Amino acid sequence: MNFLKPNRRSPIDILLKPVDNLLKNKASSGILLFLAVIIALIWVNFIDAEGYHHLWENVIGFSVGSFSIEKSLHYWINDGLMTIFFFTVGLEIKREIMAGDLSSPKKAALPIAAAIGGMVFPAIIYLFFNNGTAGESGWGVPMATDIAFSLGVLSLLGKRVPIALKVFLTALAIVDDLGAVLVIAFFYTENLYINFLEWGGLFFAILVIGNLIGIRKSGFYVIIGACGLWIAFLLSGVHATLAGVLIAAAIPARVKIDEGLFLKKLQFLIDKFKHAKRTDSTFVTEEQQDILEQMKETRAMAETPLQKMEHALNPIVAYLILPLFALSNAGLIINQEIIGSLFSNVSLGIALGLILGKTIGIVFLSYLLVKLKVSILPPNTTWTQMIGIGLMAGIGFTMSIFISELAFTDALMKEQAKMAILVASLISGFGGYLVLRFSAHNIK
Numbered sequence: 001m002n003f004l005k006p007n008r009r010s011p012i013d014i015l016l017k018p019v020d021n022l023l024k025n026k027a028s029s030g031i032l033l034f035l036a037v038i039i040a041l042i043w044v045n046f047i048d049a050e051g052y053h054h055l056w057e058n059v060i061g062f063s064v065g066s067f068s069i070e071k072s073l074h075y076w077i078n079d080g081l082m083t084i085f086f087f088t089v090g091l092e093i094k095r096e097i098m099a100g101d102l103s104s105p106k107k108a109a110l111p112i113a114a115a116i117g118g119m120v121f122p123a124i125i126y127l128f129f130n131n132g133t134a135g136e137s138g139w140g141v142p143m144a145t146d147i148a149f150s151l152g153v154l155s156l157l158g159k160r161v162p163i164a165l166k167v168f169l170t171a172l173a174i175v176d177d178l179g180a181v182l183v184i185a186f187f188y189t190e191n192l193y194i195n196f197l198e199w200g201g202l203f204f205a206i207l208v209i210g211n212l213i214g215i216r217k218s219g220f221y222v223i224i225g226a227c228g229l230w231i232a233f234l235l236s237g238v239h240a241t242l243a244g245v246l247i248a249a250a251i252p253a254r255v256k257i258d259e260g261l262f263l264k265k266l267q268f269l270i271d272k273f274k275h276a277k278r279t280d281s282t283f284v285t286e287e288q289q290d291i292l293e294q295m296k297e298t299r300a301m302a303e304t305p306l307q308k309m310e311h312a313l314n315p316i317v318a319y320l321i322l323p324l325f326a327l328s329n330a331g332l333i334i335n336q337e338i339i340g341s342l343f344s345n346v347s348l349g350i351a352l353g354l355i356l357g358k359t360i361g362i363v364f365l366s367y368l369l370v371k372l373k374v375s376i377l378p379p380n381t382t383w384t385q386m387i388g389i390g391l392m393a394g395i396g397f398t399m400s401i402f403i404s405e406l407a408f409t410d411a412l413m414k415e416q417a418k419m420a421i422l423v424a425s426l427i428s429g430f431g432g433y434l435v436l437r438f439s440a441h442n443i444k
Helices: 011-024 026-047 049-056 073-099 105-130 136-143 147-155 163-187 194-212 218-236 242-250 259-274 286-302 305-329 336-343 345-371 383-392 397-407 411-439
Strands: 059-064 067-072
Touching: 026 049, 026 147, 026 305, 026 397, 049 073, 059 073, 067 073, 073 163, 073 242, 073 305, 073 397, 105 136, 105 163, 105 345, 136 163, 136 345, 136 397, 136 411, 147 163, 147 383, 147 397, 147 411, 163 242, 163 383, 163 397, 194 218, 194 242, 218 242, 218 305, 259 286, 305 397, 336 345, 336 411, 345 383, 345 397, 345 411, 383 411, 397 411
Parallel strands: none
Antiparallel strands: 059 067
């Protein structure tokens, strides 16, 4: 048997090749999100507004014995599927803290300061318009950055933007996500039921203990996390999506063997496979199968469960969950009343918070740290490019809409918030693109 000769590509491989290429293109996830928004707006404004809203209000439930849960499809998307999104956010945060751009004070100083500025200034601008009014609770809405949208737009610029600047925006957005999680936990949680929180704490403790004693199987964390911690949070009054972040914190993030030992073991198994008894059929021999299983076990020891799960979930989140969230939440009926509401206090606070607050906060705090020599700008980066990044961070779309659903109970304010978020995200994205497009140097 000639192992070097590649097998003929099957018809399904040929059919799935374009899909595989699409999934590897990070810019396409942002484009898909944008298309989901457009479809929702066309659907609700030109096709069937009643059918659109009725679809997401369909009730879906399940029961186990005497326990049952029945919620709308919209609820399952926002509180169920979005938990997976927050889980991947938690994995990213943990990875960056342990071995990424947030792993040391020197690396973390600039993106953390920029993210804090990008959260505080929008909140201040929002409260300037809404302090003491019925819309005061929406101060958290313009604090958020949509990492998928912003990185998707940034990737369209290609080599015109230094890699270090892309890394900076990623780190900033991750810190921003952490800030959003804390805001949701402490400021948008009502009617706590302590007994369910205690159960949630117990399930979280089980996950942590599982990590400490060396359990690396994803199934353990998925079952205890989803069937235990998530349901406990769902019933406790704490927003259920926060369970995703806590589950991520408990996922093992260390390898069992280092790179050198992995290469030695793998080479040993490759040599063993070469000299194993062969067969002329399409099947491998029992001895070869045993060696292949050892290779799988060796590979599993050389990768972290955290990165393995993150790699597996990222396409699901980017190409299914976030577009579905956008499709189910962006259906805004655009009429004269809504357009006129762009000048309401809620809309002005959100729009100016995202467009101006984000930019001013990020650039000002970054400038302050650089002038104080606490940190330095990313390599090959200018202050004009930092302004462009500040604008990009004003694309609040997914997270801002998510927080607006928690912040407001009044239906009109929710609509005003969504309209402001859509307009501000469009202006921020387009403005950031133009600033970076005409100011960036080509990096060869």
